[in-house]
Amino acid sequence: xxxxxxxxxxxxDNKRDLPWRSTQEPYKIWLSEIILQQTRVAQGTPYYQxxxxxxxxxxxxxxxxxxxxxxxxxxLGYYSRARNLHAAAKTVVREHxxxxxxxxxxxxxxxxxxxxxxxxxxxxxxxxxxAVVDGNVYRVLSxxxxxxxxxxxxxxxxxxxxxxxxxxxxxxPRDYNQGIMEFGAMHCTPKNPNCLFCPLKExxxxxxxxxxxxxxxxxxxxxxxxxxxxxxxPVFKDRNDVPYTCLVQxxxxxxxxxxxxxxxxxxxxxxxxxQVQHELTANTPLKNTEETVLxxxxxxxxxxxxxxxxxxxxxVGQKVWGEHAVPVSELEKYPVPVLIADFIKTFKx
DNA sequence: AATACGGGGGT
DNA sequence: ACCCCAGTATT
Numbered sequence: 001x002x003x004x005x006x007x008x009x010x011x012x013d014n015k016r017d018l019p020w021r022s023t024q025e026p027y028k029i030w031l032s033e034i035i036l037q038q039t040r041v042a043q044g045t046p047y048y049q050x051x052x053x054x055x056x057x058x059x060x061x062x063x064x065x066x067x068x069x070x071x072x073x074x075x076l077g078y079y080s081r082a083r084n085l086h087a088a089a090k091t092v093v094r095e096h097x098x099x100x101x102x103x104x105x106x107x108x109x110x111x112x113x114x115x116x117x118x119x120x121x122x123x124x125x126x127x128x129x130x131a132v133v134d135g136n137v138y139r140v141l142s143x144x145x146x147x148x149x150x151x152x153x154x155x156x157x158x159x160x161x162x163x164x165x166x167x168x169x170x171x172x173p174r175d176y177n178q179g180i181m182e183f184g185a186m187h188c189t190p191k192n193p194n195c196l197f198c199p200l201k202e203x204x205x206x207x208x209x210x211x212x213x214x215x216x217x218x219x220x221x222x223x224x225x226x227x228x229x230x231x232x233x234p235v236f237k238d239r240n241d242v243p244y245t246c247l248v249q250x251x252x253x254x255x256x257x258x259x260x261x262x263x264x265x266x267x268x269x270x271x272x273x274x275q276v277q278h279e280l281t282a283n284t285p286l287k288n289t290e291e292t293v294l295x296x297x298x299x300x301x302x303x304x305x306x307x308x309x310x311x312x313x314x315x316v317g318q319k320v321w322g323e324h325a326v327p328v329s330e331l332e333k334y335p336v337p338v339l340i341a342d343f344i345k346t347f348k349x
Numbered sequence: 350a351a352t353a354c355g356g357g358g359g360t
Numbered sequence: 361a362c363c364c365c366a367g368t369a370t371t
Contacts, residue, residue, distance in 0.1 A: 036366045043357060043365085077355025080369075114368045134366045154350065181366055190364060191360060218363095220351090255354070304355055338356065 003144065003203065004169035004176050010199050011179030014186065016041075019048055021178075026100035026125045027058045030107075033117045034085050038078060041185070047076055058100070061086065062093040070258055070335035079257060084112030104130045115161070123173040131164035132177045133157075136184025141167070142216035143188060146205035150219040222306055229311040230265040230276055231340075233295070234286055235349060236318035236325070243328040243349040244321065246286070247336075255304065260334040262313075270299065276314050285324070290317030295347065302339040313343055 001009075015021070018041065020032035031051055035044040050072055055061035061069070066086050073082035088110040092100055101107045103126065107118040115133070122128035131137075138151040141163055149156035169176045187194055195207050206212045234246040247260040263286065265271065265279045273292065280286050295313040302309040326334070328349040336344070 033366065038355085038365055038367055040358075040365050075356070077357085078367085080354070081367090084368085112368070116367055120366070132366075135364070136366065152351095178366090185366075222352095253353090257354095302356095306353065306355090 002169075003167050003200070004172075006199050007179040007183055008169060008172060008175050010187070011175060011182055015178070015182055016186075019045065019052075024125050026102075026121060028052065029121050029124050030088075030100065030113075030117075031085070033120050034081055034112055035076070037081060037117070039076065044076070047073070057098075058089050058092050059098055061089040066258065067335060071333070074259075074335045074341070075338055079259060081112055083258060087111045088113065100125075102126055104128055120177065123177045127172075127174045129168065129170040129173045131161070131168040131173070132181065133160050133164050134181060134184075136181045136188075137164055138216045139190065140180055140184045140188045143193075143206035143212055144200055144204050146209060146211065146215070148215070148217050151216045152218055152220055156217075224306060224308055226308045226310065228267045228270055228299075229309050230267060230271050230279075231262040231311065231313045231343070232265065232276065232280060232284065232286065232292075232316050233262045233313055233343075233347070234316045234318050236321050238321075244325045245328055245331070245349065246324045247326050247331075247334055248324065255307070256337045258335070259340075260336050261340050270310065271312065273314075280316060286316055286318065290319050292316050295343075300339070300343075309339065311339060313347070315347075 020028055023029070032044075032048050035048050035051070054072055055064060064086070066083065069082050069086045070079065073079060076082075091110060092098060100121070101109065104118045104122040107113050107121050108115070113121075119130035119132045122130050123132065138160055141147060141160060142151065145163065147156075147159065147163070149159050151157070151160060187198065193212060195201060195204070195212060198204065198207070201207055204212075206215050234244075236244045238244065246263065248263055249260050250256045250258065263284050265276060267275060273294065277289070277292060280289055280292070293315050295315050299310040299312050302311055331344055
């Protein structure tokens with residue numbers, strides 16, 4: 001039995017019953033694939049369900065406000081995916097009359113759709129023979145064929161793409177592609193792979209050579225940057241004792257584009273009250289400050305994959321209101337980073 | 350050819 | 361603390 005036959009057979013016997021497995025509608029497959037980029041099935045599944053409920057078709061998604069899309073995406077991370085998702089939906093509606101491109105090349109032209117996602121959609125929806133190469137495929141192929149090229153090098157990427165295309169069952173790309181990914185996710189796992197009961201143990205070179213634990217090879221040390229954030233949380237109560245605060249939208253480059261947050265002072269090192277008060281009078285519209293008190297003595301360390309954000313929240317009492325007022329009761333309408341959402345959950349306005 | 354881009358879960 | 365996750369876009 002060939003490599004691909006074993007994969008397809010294992011998939012038939014072991015595949016999970018996932019929400020997007022019961023359809024071949026391009027819209028739903030595309031949505032699931034964007035959500036699952038760099039995201040585990042367990043984390044992405046509830047988001048997929050909520051998106052399908054809120055936007056049953058690409059027309060619903062295209063007609064939504066970007067804010068609404070970002071709000072539904074809140075907590076998933078890599079927010080450019082949400083903005084590109086929305087842009088691609090508009091493209092499909094405006095330029096393709098609501099019908100998704102029906103081949104790899106056409107799909108690749110959509111924002112947020114790269115080689116992997118185009119291959120996944122083309123094979124799952126149209127059975128087009130384009131091999132997917134994701135983290136699971138790198139792992140399975142590198143072990144079975146003992147490939148030592150780093151999977152994140154230019155040579156490695158090209159090599160694995162070609163190898164994947166060669167070992168794919170060109171007659172059954174739909175089942176083969178999903179099968180090898182599912183096999184990598186469930187059986188040929190990064191840690192403690194189940195080699196003892198592996199259907200591919202006979203031909204696996206890494207197993208034979210005792211190198212399963214050293215493959216795939218990756219060459220990257222993500223150097224983490226430490227940053228110091230000071231959020232100034234305005235608190236104002238009107239005549240009826242209704243609480244207000246203030247949010248501003250993140251724009252330009254960097255993390256959390258399009259999300260909302262409190263006015264921010266970033267410093268080179270941990271800041272003190274004097275620095276924050278200077279910032280308040282110099283560079284913010286917040287005036288008539290009543291008092292400013294530190295909410296958390298120890299900075300909250302919010303960890304992104306590439307940044308550690310040491311964060312202090314300063315509660316800034318306001319007597320009179322300026323602009324950008326947001327009733328506390330409407331905070332939940334705004335898409336915010338998890339760091340901000342966690343603060344809002346714990347702070348009593 | 351590198352780097353930026355989130356957040357959660359496993360070890 | 362480190363690694364990985366159904367990767368893509370931008371430098």
